[in-house]
Amino acid sequence: MTVTLLIxxxxxxxxxxxxxxxxxxxxxNLLILSAGxxxxxxxxxxxxxxxxxxxxxxxxIFxxxxxxxQMIxxxxxxxxxxxxxxxxxxxxxxxxxxxxxxxxxxFIEGIPLANEEQELSPYxxxxxxxxxxxxxxxxxxxxxxxxxxxxxxxxxxxxxxLFALASPMGMLLGxxxxxxxxxxxxxIVGGIFLHISSVIIFESNKNHNIDxxxxxxxxxxxxxxLVMHLFxxxxxxxHHH
Numbered sequence: 095m096t097v098t099l100l101i102x103x104x105x106x107x108x109x110x111x112x113x114x115x116x117x118x119x120x121x122x123n124l125l126i127l128s129a130g131x132x133x134x135x136x137x138x139x140x141x142x143x144x145x146x147x148x149x150x151x152x153x154x155i156f157x158x159x160x161x162x163x164q165m166i167x168x169x170x171x172x173x174x175x176x177x178x179x180x181x182x183x184x185x186x187x188x189x190x191x192x193x194x195x196x197x198x199x200x201f202i203e204g205i206p207l208a209n210e211e212q213e214l215s216p217y218x219x220x221x222x223x224x225x226x227x228x229x230x231x232x233x234x235x236x237x238x239x240x241x242x243x244x245x246x247x248x249x250x251x252x253x254x255x256l257f258a259l260a261s262p263m264g265m266l267l268g269x270x271x272x273x274x275x276x277x278x279x280x281x282i283v284g285g286i287f288l289h290i291s292s293v294i295i296f297e298s299n300k301n302h303n304i305d306x307x308x309x310x311x312x313x314x315x316x317x318x319x320l321v322m323h324l325f326x327x328x329x330x331x332x333h334h335h
Contacts (some may be wrong), residue, residue, distance in 0.1 A: 095213050097262040100204070103225040104258035110226075111233020117136045121234065122307055124227040125176060129294035135220035138323050140284040147277035151167020156278050160285020163202075170195030174235075175228055177201070194254055196228070197260045203283050204264025209276045216319070217280075221261060232257060240284050270324050 114120055144153050168175070170191040203221050203289060236250040268279070295312055 095217055096207060096210075096265065098223050099218065100265075101224070101258045101263045103222040104229045107226040108233035108236075108254050111230040111235070112237040115146055115181050115230070115234025115238040121230050123307070123311055125231055125294050126311040127315045128223050128227050129291040130312035131223045132220055132315075133291035133295065133324070134319035136215055136284055136287045136291065138319065139216040139220070140280055140287065142285055144281045149277060153277055153281045156281035157285040157288070160282035160287075161289045162285075163282065164199070164286045164289040167199050167250045171199075173233060173293075175199070175290050176297070182198065186274045189253065192234025192258060196232070196257050199286065200225075200257060200260035201264040201267075202279070202286065204261030204266075205268040205271070206276055206279045207261070207265040208268025208271070209273045216322055219322060220319075224287070224290075225261075225306060229254075229257070235309045 097247070111121070139310065141157075144157070145151075147153065173193060174196065203224075207215075207218060207221075236253060271279075
């Protein structure tokens, strides 16, 4: 179930990107919505789990490590995760570097999934939600470029397949780790989520006017995550008592 969802979220995103990739506004709006969702998952689900763990107080350093790791990965992906795929010509993004960056990012996100107790955990849905806009951009980038450039020669489908399988592979590896390490991996992913979502949300508008659409989308993303949080808590109460 988990693996299917992870792979489907990438395929769906890529297909949307292939057919609607020219609509940059749509990609941006999807990203903003997912950022609101992601930051809420981060603060409501991931961090409480991290800080209620035994090593809670020392885990903050792993959150910071996640933020720094994401900054390093962005040197490879050139900010692809926040939709910076049109600020520079395609020549600047070396497919190999982009792939390595996206793969590591998705792979690490997959590791904590190995020890999630319930199938449709908020954390999983956070990743799925986050995969959609990135895959949308990936699909637009791979399948909508001007034909005739040498860049179309590398196998786009291989890139999609690698990205789709990265989180499931991380999850597979996670099965071999001691479950006690779970909070540490979650802390690192929390840092990654925090960095990505805050960059998307706080990226300044051109002239710092209030962007109501953006605020609305963030609130919508937050609300979706909160509804899920409440639903998840409610369904959990039955299990525990």
